[in-house]
Amino acid sequence: MMKDLKNMKIGLFIPCYINAVYPNVGVASYKLLTSVGLDVDYPLDQTCCGQPMANGGFEKDSTKLAHRMDDLFEKYDYVVGPSASCVCFVKETYPRLLEKEEHECLSSKIYEICEFLHDIVKVNHIDSYFPHKVSIHNSCHGVRLMKLSSPSELNIPKYSKLHNLLSLVKGIEIYEPKRVDECCGFGGLFSIEEPETSTCMGEDKISDHMATTAEYITGADSSCLMHMEGVIKRKKLPIKTKHIVEILSASL
Amino acid sequence: MxxxxxxxxxxxxxxxxxxxxxxxxxxxxxxxxxxxxxIDEWEVLRTKASQIKEHTVSNLEHYLTTFEKNAKANGIQVHWASDADEHNKIVAEIIENHKAKKLVKSKSMLTEECELNHFLEENGTEVVETDLGERIMQFLKLPPSHIVLPAIHVKRQEVAEIFNKEIHTDANNSDPAYLTQAARMHLREKFIEADISMTGVNFAVAEEGAFVVCTNEGNADMGTSFANVHIASMGIEKLVPNYESLGIFTRLLARSATGQPITTYTAHYKKPAKGKEIHIILVDNNRTExxxxxxxxxxxxxxxxxxxxxxxxxxxxxxxxxxxxxxxxxxxxxxxxxxxxxxxxxxxxxxxxxxxxxxxxxxxxxxxxxxxxxxxxxxxxxxADPMKKMVVKGMKKVMGSPGLFYAAIKSGRLINHMPRFMVYNGLNDWGKGREMPVIALKTFNEMWKKGEVRSNESSKNK
Amino acid sequence: MNSREKILKKIKSFPIEKTPMPKFDVKAIASEDRIEAFKQSVKVVGGQAVMLKDYGTIDNLVTVLFPDVKRIATNLEGINCATENPDNFSMASMLNGVDVGIVEGHFGVVENGAVWVTQAMKHKALYFISEALIVILDADQLVETMHEAYKREEVYGDYEYGCFISGPSKTADIEQALVIGAHGAKAVTIVLT
Incomplete structure (x- = not known):
């Protein structure tokens, strides 16, 4: 790890639904980042980055939230969050929303947590033991926007940051579904605007994960996992979901 | 919905x-x-293709007039149509000038766009789609459901049924090879009898005054081999500057479409054969917009x-x-x-x-x-869906205020075991196929406030 | 104002930033053995490429590969097995029923097994209507990719109709099941000389 990283202030970005539904993902993120010696803080009273409104067609309605986020994280050197989709929204959309702002925009310093650990911290050791079979859920925004792995459509060298990180965990067996980065059908408001299609996509995706014989579906996007968890519970399927930070921090 | x-x-x-x-x-x-x-250079090809199209579109006037000039010099008759109606009228006029009765067509999404078949049939012309998938759809009196695989949604039994009715095949034989052979025989007659052959255009090459039609079946080529008049319809965006550009596009088209290295027939029409005519119709129909x-x-x-x-x-x-x-x-x-x-x-x-x-x-x-x-x-x-709009406005208000947000989570007013935006229309669209996420007993925010979020080290120290 | 003027005027009416044409400098990998690679590509697209020297003459090749055919059409000279010269027919429809058509190709493309042909006969129907098509091609006339193909002078030549033919006619329009022989030739044999 680069030495000066220890002197950097890391702001933990916890998206709204992780705050409300998966607080443990937040706790795991905190543990994971501090375990590699980082100075991590959580600016209080975070709400939502605005992505659901924007993807639903009301991007302008998220401008106020963008301002709020930008203010909350102003004093940090890096902002790190456990959601590829939300981080990506901040990164890609905020510059447009905050065009007229003078202070440095949050976009340039925000990272998805796996990307941060992999590319900035460059971890090569994680003290974690997770003796289970997991299937990696390569989320659309994680793969095609955040470039966490090589998208299946492109002819570029194959890589996967999630796979690299999970490989550091002891006892783990890592799988990937056949349709390696097919959408699970969440898509924010899509999931309720087109519920039948969304559910059908979710069911197909879970089948594909189950075919790997994995016990857990894991990934960097709680939103996809939440959607699939909903389908799994409804259909009482023998597979569980777990955010990747919970696996990377399993022994912490 | x-x-x-x-x-x-x-x-x-x-x-x-x-x-x-x-x-x-x-x-x-x-x-x-x-x-x-x-193909190692695949991504390079995509970039070049994009750049060639961008260049062409940004110089459209030049390339359209260059194409026109060169095509005319080659003996091709060039027509211009502002919209679908004009396109259809031009086709009808050519048909009338030749007192033509029978027209065979190879697949063209532009003529679908112009609803040409219907127009011609009303005017008494027999229009026969010659691409197998298109012919199936024409028999079924339905539009294609995919631009390259028109009958992808139709099952073989349905094809057997409609072929039995239309061209008297064995209703119980739904073998694709059998059905394809039957269509081959049936359409062979249509090709030979046709007065006019229509095709779409995959690429029109400005510097050569030529145009390219790609098929796997060979139906466009068969059509133009018999009828004396060939009418090709193209949207004005189908232009490319030169043959070198086609070096890029012919490598990409079939590979992207069906995974073939190239279409079986990549036909270049440059001049009408002796005693024959080629007409090309350049169609705007909203493209300039x-x-x-x-x-x-x-x-x-x-x-x-x-x-x-x-x-x-x-x-x-x-x-x-x-x-x-x-x-x-x-x-x-x-x-x-x-x-x-x-x-x-x-x-x-x-x-x-x-x-x-x-x-x-x-x-x-x-x-x-x-x-x-x-x-x-x-x-x-x-x-915009009014319910969605209302929900987004509500979210904006709640998310804009941490007080409201956390109070709402706690009271269960905003979240009834689920963020309200997920269930906004009262029918619970989320719940149709999924269980609701369960709200945690404490939010992360609350845990942090109470000092419950600790790293391993700090918890050990305490 | 006619539609031509209307369309051109409309395009001119809003300024669009003109972007340059990219360079055609795509580097493609060359095959080690062009003939073998070409044969393989022809196979992939459903045809076959054979060496003339393995059969001696075209006549012998036709006898061996197509033993039971009746109508063999070509306007090429020196092919004794031909039963008819299509250039003698007044109408293209008279070619309906030809079993084997024999034509010449200018050059072949290694990456996709395609052969460039230009109409060298009265009725181009022969290329498509023959149940089996034989294309005679000089084995020295192979290019690697379509980039090179579109640099060949034959493509810029004075022809009415030119075509890259890659294997036999095919369709998968019924349930995506591949069927060889939609409307055109059911078999394509490239004879490398």
Whole structure:
């Protein structure tokens, strides 16, 4: 790890639904980042980055939230969050929303947590033991926007940051579904605007994960996992979901 | 519910067919992936293709007039049509001038766009679609459900049934080889009898005054081998500057479309044969409007390979007819909004923003990014779902205030075991196929406030 | 104002930033053995490529590969097995029923098994209507990719109709099941000389 990283202030970005539904993902993120010696803080009273409104067609309605986020994280050197989709929204959309702002925009310093650990911290050791079979859920925004792995459509060298990180965990067996980065059908408001299609996509995706014989579906996007968890519970399927930070921090 | 969502729900009810449709098209996408990955320079080709189209479109006047000049010098008759009506009238006029009765057609999405068949049939011309898939759809009196695989949603038994009725094949024989052979015999007669052959255009080459028609079946070539008059219709965006450009596009088209290294026939029409005529109709029909639209002018780069449909997880599971426009999928969502936004806004929800379409597009069109932009515009057209709008306004208020947000989580008013925005329309669309997420006893925010979020080290120290 | 003027005026009416044409400098990998690679590509697209020297003459090749055919059409000289010269027919439809058509190709493309042909006869129908098509091609005339193909002078030549033919006619329009022989030739044999 680069030495000066220890002197950097890391702001933990916890998206709204992780705050409300998966607080443990937040706790795991905190543990994971501090375990590699980082100075991590959580600016209080975070709400939502605005992505659901924007993807639903009301991007302008998220401008106020963008301002709020930008203010909350102003004093940090890096902002790190456990959601590829939300981080990506901040990164890609905020510059447009905050065009007229003078202070440095949050976009340039925000990272998805796996990307941060992999590319900035460059971890090569994680003290974690997770003796289970997991299937990696390569989320659309994680793969095609955040470039966490090589998208299946492109002819570029194959890589996967999630796979690299999970490989550091002891006892783990890592799988990937056949349709390696097919959408699970969440898509924010899509999931309720087109519920039948969304559910059908979710069911197909879970089948594909189950075919790997994995016990857990894991990934960097709680939103996809939440959607699939909903389908799994409804259909009482023998597979569980777990955010990747919970696996990377399993022994912490 | 959007028009697409409603139609999709119907399609998906037939789970067996939905699974077949999804798998058949995903298989085509995989074939595309395999050949694309055998070409080291694949991504370079895509970039070049995009740049060539951009260059051509940004110099459209020059290339259109260059093409016209060179095509005329080659003896091709060039016509211009501002819209679909004019296109159809030009075709009708050529037919009348030759006192023609029978017309064979190879696949052309432009003539679908212009609704030519209907127009000609009303005027007493026999129109025969000669692409097998198109012929099946013509017999079934339905439009194609995919731009490259017109009958992808039709099962072989249905083909056997309609062929039995129309060309008297054995109703119980649904073997594709048998049915294809029957169509071959049936259409062979039509080719030979035809007075006029119509084709679309894949590429028109400005510097050569020639145009290229790509098929696998050879139906365009058969058609033009017999009829004395060949009419080719093209949208004005089908131009490329020169043959060198085709070095790029012919490498991309079939690989993207079906995973073949090239179409079986890549035919170049340069001059009419002795005693024959070639007419080409350059059609605008809204394309110059698209040119003006900075956010969406990239749509003019499309080479109609259909790869975006094959990869679209929504299209694969909902079929071509769940879209209100004759072109479905990511391409169709965008083109339909460019055509008539109010009429076709119901397609805009048919996208989970997975961005796969943008990645497969051989011309690197930002298809998904554009769909995102259309969503931002729905309100402007007065087409945003009022419930969704209300929810977003509510979210804006609640999310804008941490007090309201956390109070709402706690009281369960905003979240009834679920963020309210997920269940906004009262029918609980989330809950149709999924269980609700369970709200944690404490939010992360609360845990942090109470000092319950600790690292390993600090908890050990305490 | 006619439609031509209307369309051109409309295009001119809004300024679009003109972008340059990219350079055609795509580097493609060359095959080690062009002939073998070409044969393989032809196979992939459903046809076959054979060496003339393995058969001696075209006549012998036709006898061996197509033993039971009746109508063999070509306007090429020196092919004794030919039963008819299509250039003598007044109408293209008279070619309906030809079993084997024999034509010449200018050059082949290694990456996709395509052969460039230009109409060298009265009725181009022969290329498509023959149940089996034989294309005679000089084995020295192979290019690697379509980039090179579109640099060949034959493509810029004075022809009415030119075509890259890659294997036999095919369709998968019924349930995506591949069927060889939609409307055109059901078999394509490239004879490398």
């Amino acid at each position: 959007s028009s697409h969502a409603k139609a999709a729900a119907q399609f998906i009810k037939n789970t067996e067919r939905t699974a077949w449709h999804d798998q058949a098209l995903f298989f085509v996408r995989q074939k595309r992936d395999n050949v694309a990955k055998n 698209i040119l003006k639209d900075k956010d969406h002018s990239n749509m003019l780069k499309c080479i109609r390979c259909g790869a975006c449909m094959n990869t679209c997880p929504v299209y694969r599971r909902t079929g071509g007819y769940s879209y209100s426009y004759f072109i479905p999928g990511p391409l169709g969502i965008n083109l339909s909004m460019l055509k008539e936004p109010k009429k076709h806004s119901g397609n805009v929800s048919a996208c989970s923003l997975c961005y796969s379409c943008s990645n497969v597009c051989p011309a690197k069109i930002d298809l998904a990014e554009q769909i995102y932009k259309w969503r931002q515009d729905l309100d402007k057209y007065g087409e």
